Amino acid sequence: MADTVEHAIQTPELEQPYGALGVKDDEYARIREILGRRPTSAELAMYSVMWSEHCSYKSSKVHLKKFGALSQETPRGPLLAGIGENAGVVDIGQGYAVTFKAESHNHPSYVEPYQGAATGVGGIVRDILAMGARPIGVMDSLRFGPLDEPDTKRVLPGVVHGVGGYGNCLGLPNIGGEVQFDRTYLGNPLVNALCVGVLRHEDLHLAHASGVGNQVILFGAATGGDGIGGASILASETFDETGPAKRPSVQVGDPFMEKLLIECTLELFQAGIINGIQDFGAAGISCATSELASAGDGGMFVNLDLVPLRDPNLAPEEILMSESQERMMAVVEPANIERFMEICRKWDVLATTVGEVIEGDRLIIQWHGETIVDVDPKTVAHEGPVYERPYHRPAWLDGVNADRAEALPRDNSPEGLRAALFAVLGHPNVADKTWVTQQYDRYVRGNTVLAQPEDSGMLRIDEETGLGIALSLDANSRFSYLNPYLGAQLSLAEAYRNVAVTGAEPVAITDCLNFGSPEDPEVMWQFAEAILGLVDGCRELGVPVTGGNVSLYNQTASTPILPTPTIGVLGVIDDVATRIRAGFTAPGEVVLLLGETREELSGSIWEAALNDGHLGGMPPAVVLDAEKALAKVMRKAAKRGLVSSAHDVSEGGLAVTLAESAFRGNLGFRVSLPGDDATVALFSESAARAVVSLPEASVDEFLALCAKRGVPVTRLGEVTAEPVLDFGVLSLGLDEARDAWLAPIPAALG
């Protein structure tokens, strides 16, 4: 029999396995205090999952609040929806709004790489859909252990296959992202998926369950035993000892179902018959009902017997916690139910009325005619514990910061530089990622103007006017390890710059913050510093944070991952036809370096590639004024059509930027390096820099533009038809250099 509310009242002393569900002693006491009795096992299931770190942000909340202090103005006007909604919404003009968000699916992707990554994509797509937007693109930021480790050969192909398998089947172009490697990710890979959607201003929908008598409809896939996690502990320990053993805790995706759900939901929105809507993410029905009910002005009644099941043996706790994919919940007026069902039938989407909005403020859930949940939904969804975790600066950091890469030996002989170039071009973080990206459909929907390996993805929004958006997703975890405040800012600056070099105007950001255990004060310090860095950085750049995601406990035993603040920057471009690509286009064109190069080798790829993974010193200086000036120059240059190519300078330094520009254009170049130290000129990772190529005739006008904004310019040389990368101090054949850059990933993964 089920553990009913009545039974809970009668058996106050019954021991409950809350510890095994991750609920701490004081949290359990707090639940009892809220309810004035012990929770039923169904209630305990709901609280345990909604109060988990993943759903409640209990360790990060006090720090995330700082984002709220930022202005909600973008350079193009106020945010239409900000932090707290499923995803932030940005006005991009001409009546269009764009919503975008990134989410982590790290641990599931380690356990079961294909399904973990696939359902990561599926989840973020439903977040965007729940805002009333049509999803139009995805990106992914992936991090793995060393390329030559056997387990990387298990995890990486599975993750890539999963991202592609799901996204391709949904018909969403994958327009960019990154793939990086470091030993700390070996037992804890990162899968951060971003989705972007578009809607008209008038179609913006926020999750609410208002209006007594309105019906609660569950639509999409039936509920199964996948992704249950803790609920099976409850089910097996408390009730169902003869039932099936622990169920798999990784969800299983069905992208075909999700594609139908997208089209069906958009048609429901268009019909104007959705009063409130919530996607099913983590915590399943527990989350959807408590979020919807607490956002509305009434209570909610749900009859759990009506939930369509894939497995009739599921216990009520399992139904409440199942993370079966491809499900949504809507609140609909009784008069619109028939129309709602008709649209669902058209798309072969199962839809079932499972409850209604009721008077009062309780969420009541029944099972077999008995009440098993009777709670104030706000206490489940929003009043979870908040922790002020202790944090302190790690004592070891001084030693790391003192171990500067600038002090490492440099070989500036032509032979030494040649070896360094090959090592940097062949470093897995720099090497060509086509092995990964050619498994993703970047063309579907026909609006992809730029995709990987360009600096940003770019999508056309309006086919008549050419209005478009650019997106970049970046994190520099090496810099963040050396100094999380600066590292987060450098990650932000890189994503901002990647958007800017295409000619788009950066307008807003989202973040996906991946760190180790919050119970480690040193990790917590990294997290707190990264947030401060982002808040200060965003303030200075004038871009708001629209929302984000936090993933903690990313560590293997006591070793945390490198702090990885993944930043997504959204840009707007008035006419995508003016966009600037990264590859050189014509022999004879002038090659310019914008920005200032300093002796900054700490945290660089040169440091890692030439010194056996060395990581020490302080990251490059952050000069946000210079980033802004560079962005303004690039925007103007795009509008006036002055430059033929632009490519940001980041990992691997100027050497990699020049080489990649040559590879993409299948052209060579002849340059002379600035400064008196070739290693610094080639491999320093000073921020706020880009390389552009342009016809001689445009040089004066472009230089005037740079002068006006105070952007330093160095004339490096010219693009050549001859397939040679001529750096002055040394030359490489285009093909030999490209082979070194192309080879590592296919060689490791086959």
Place this chain on the structure above:
Amino acid sequence: MPRIGVVTFPGSLDDHDALRAVQLSGAEAVPLWHGSDSIDGVDAIILPGGFSYGDYLRCGAIARFSPVMSTVIDAAGKGMPVLGICNGFQLLCEAHLLEGAMIRNAGQQFVCRDERLRVETIDTTWTCAFTKGDEITIVLKNGEGNYQASAETLRKLEDNDQVVFRYLDNPNGSANDIAGITNERGNVVGLMPHPEHNVESLTGPSTDGARFFASVLQFLSVRA
């Protein structure tokens, strides 16, 4: 104005793109629905790319039994131009409007890349505006694009000039480098690459796809 229909099945993905490509070619783009047996009086039909019914069972195997397909099969029998792109090609094979079948790519991976093709015959409703031997660039993106047929069928296709496109750099192990074929009459063409993604220089690697649509318009105008 000629009217060209594009069928949407559950799981179709490139229907939107095919409709756009038709529009850009100057014809009227007519959306068609899998669940209806009407083709709305169109002059030609495109079965678009995607994962109809999630590619469950076999690619195209379930969509082949959609109500619209009986009408499409009838119309094809009467000579209406029909173009199957990617999943649409798989569907045409399942419906026996074209011969052979697609299996998993030789590399076992989904492949998205800009593919070089050679036009092998212009004696079809969808290639008559090309020149035989033209080398074109068309986007390819699929996981099961490895075309296979019996030795006898392959010989027949080759002898009858029914191989329409051949890969210059075979990406998936297709027999005889075949990227696309036609029926004996030349009105039904199927290919794995996606011409609808190559109609605008801003969003595609080439505009070579536009000539597919120019071909069918030329055919329809001559016939009219």
